[in-house]
Amino acid sequence: MQAGIFKVCLVVVTTIVNHPLLFPNDDAAFPTTDDLIIQKLREREENLKIQQLELEQLLSRQEAAPENEVNTEDKEVEDGSQWDLWSTVSMVIFLVIEVWRQDFKDNNSHEPSKEEDDQLFIGNCCHGVSLPNKTMLAIFHDQYIRVTTHDAARTKEFVEGFADDLLEALRSLCNRDADMEVEDSICIGSMYENWRVNKPLICDLLVPFAPPEPYHFKCQPWVTDTSIDPDKQSYGTILVCGPDDKSSGCVCDKKKLGEDMLCLLHNPNNKKIENKDVNLLCSKNTNYLDTDQVMKWFQTAVTKAWSRISHKYEFELTFNNLDTPGALRVKFKSGKVISFNITPVVQYEDSDLYFISHFPPEVSSSVHxxxxxxxxxxxxxxxxxxxxPDNSCHLGCLQIMTFLHSKQCHLTGPTGLTTYHLKTVLLHLLLNCPYSDWGNVMLEDRLRDVFKNLEKCLLEKKLHHFMVGNPKLPESVKLPEHFRVAEPLNLFRSFVLNRELYQKTLSMFYEMLKNATVVINEYSLHLPVGTINKNSTLSTPLCSQPA
Known part of the structure; x- marks a missing residue:
């Protein structure tokens, strides 16, 4: 009798512990709305009930058995005692396992996986986002951005003239047989693409340089090298080749010229120059051009050039940042300040590609x-x-995006999202939309499209480089073919490797969207009555929950 009661208690305890309604955390990892899971739980409950019924029937049969079977009773008692012992041990082990499993699941319920955490993070931020309407955007563009770009024209004119004078003075001080040869500057960046809006207005200029004859640079880009890690393919190295190197490609290296014939590019007298007389700016114990050595050389050369022409100008010239080669700052007597960057670069073969030093700052090696x-x-x-169309809105979209991004970064700090990423998203969108969709009246729609495309790239952690491996790139760009057919570069590769940076960037992006209307209102003057309170809420959510 006692053994039968014990067995019934064991089944009851087992049923209670495994019941899904009493212990919902047991299956917390599964969706409660899944019909298949619920059906399986119900089947398990029915099986437990059947087992309980069978044990009860067995108990009834044992109680109804005749008491005169004395010979078999002792054996049954002995077997029952052994069974009760093993049942007790099994129940204890089973309960210990159940308690451990419950504690394990409770602990894990507070530590979601990376994918679950990202999805929960995304789901909490993509609702209720609004953007300024068409009227507000037009007023902001006219009253703030157009005024800023008007000042940019005068800044560019001054910087270009002064840079030419400074570089000319630098050339006059160089020894052509032993010093680096500096070429004319090349204007690049947002100021010369007419979409710079954030102050201070900074002009960016590239200054190609080359070693004295008979030395030459051999550039080795990693974009087309599949053996290089994907996060390093946007870099490369520059090998400094000496006079005995036959890889210059000149015909005089391959054919023996007559005594009365000279190469117009290579003067044989230059081969007498010894290595100790030429500063080739190589990294220690290597033949690779070193960015730190280039920076020291260029800053010294600029300082000497300015000392030669400073008497012609009535302003001060200083280095704005000593960690970059040519970050210069001009300060007039009136107090006005103009900043600009002159960066030494190396031309890749005969193309318009340039290897640039000290960009980005996180490059670990000085030879990259x-x-x-x-x-x-x-x-x-x-x-x-x-x-x-005339007065197209494509640059206006980029200006508003970079403006909002800059203001948000001042609040939350810099993240993995840069203005170059914003520009890349716009460039891709230009190729995917018809020309007629970029009229001035379509500013609001195109701005909405750019933000949606940027969000899609962030959620996928994938933004392809616009130039490398882009089959839609027009032939008029004249990019070298091996870059056009190369594998695309993912500019968001860092988000795959750094989850903390990714979440910080995604948070900043959604905060930027939420604050867009307020920020634009603060920088818009004399808005018409009723305009401020009329926001253009997105008709559809910016994003959907990823699968």
Whole structure:
């Protein structure tokens, strides 16, 4: 009798512990609305009830058995005692396992996986986002952005003239047989693409340089090298080749010229120069061009050049940042300040690609140079604008985006999202929309499209480089073919490797959208009555929950 009661209690305890309604955390990892899961739980409950019924029937049969079976009773008692012992041990083990499983699931319920955490984070931020309406955007663009771009024209004119004078003085001080040869500056960036809006207005200029004859640079880009890690393919190295290196490609290296014939590019007298007389700016114990050595050389050369022409100007010239080669700052007696960057670069073969030093600042090795497509990007925007309607809104979209991004970064700090990423998203959208969709009256719609595309790229952690591996790139850009057919570069690769940076960037992006209307109102003057309170809420959510 006692053994039968014990068995019934064991089944009851088992049923209670495994009942899904009493212990919902047991299956918390599964969706409660899934019909298949619920059906399985019900089947398990029915099986437990059947087992309980069978044990009760067994108990009834044992109680009804005749008491005169004395010979078999002792054996049954002995077997029952053994069974009760093993049942007790099994129940204890089972209960310990159940308690441990409940505690394990309770602890794990507070530590969601990376994917679940990202989805919950995204789901909490993509609702209720609104953007300024068409009227507000037009007023803001006219009253703030157009005034800023008017000042940019005068700044560019001054910087270009002064840079030419400074570089000319630098050339006059160089020894052509032993010093680096500096070429004319190349204007790039937002100021010369006419979408710079954030102050201070900073002009960016590239200054190509080359070693004295008979030395030459051999650029080694990693974009087309599949053996390089994807996060390093936007870099490359620059090998400094000496006079005995036969890889210069000149015909005089491959054919023996007559005694009365000279190469117009290579003067044989220059081969007498010894290495100790030439500062080739190489990294220690290597033949690779070193960015730190280039920075020291260029800053010294600029200082000497300014000392030669400073008497002609009535302003002060200082270095704005000693960690970059040519970040200069002009301060007039009136107190006005103009900042600009002159960056030494190395040309890649005969193209408009340039290896740029000290960009971005997180490059770990001083022999790694970043490949810049800035000249091609400026050419694309200039050629593409010829087919757009008058007063097109494509640059206005980029200006508003960079303005909002800058203001939000002042509040939350810098993240993994840069103005170059914003520009890349716009460039991709230009190729995907008809020319007629970029009229001035379509500013609100195109701004909405750019934000939606940027959000999609952030959620997928994938933004392809506009130039590298882009089959839609027009032939008029004249990008070298091996860059056009290369594998696309993912500019959001850092988000895949750094989850904390990704969440911080995503949070900043949604905060920027939520604050867009308020920020634009603060910088818009004399708004008409009723305009401020009329926001253009997105008709559809900016994003959907990822699968």
């Amino acid at each position: 140079w970043t490949l810049s497509f800035a000249v091609y990007e400026r050419r694309f925007l200039k050629d593409f604008a010829k087919n757009l």
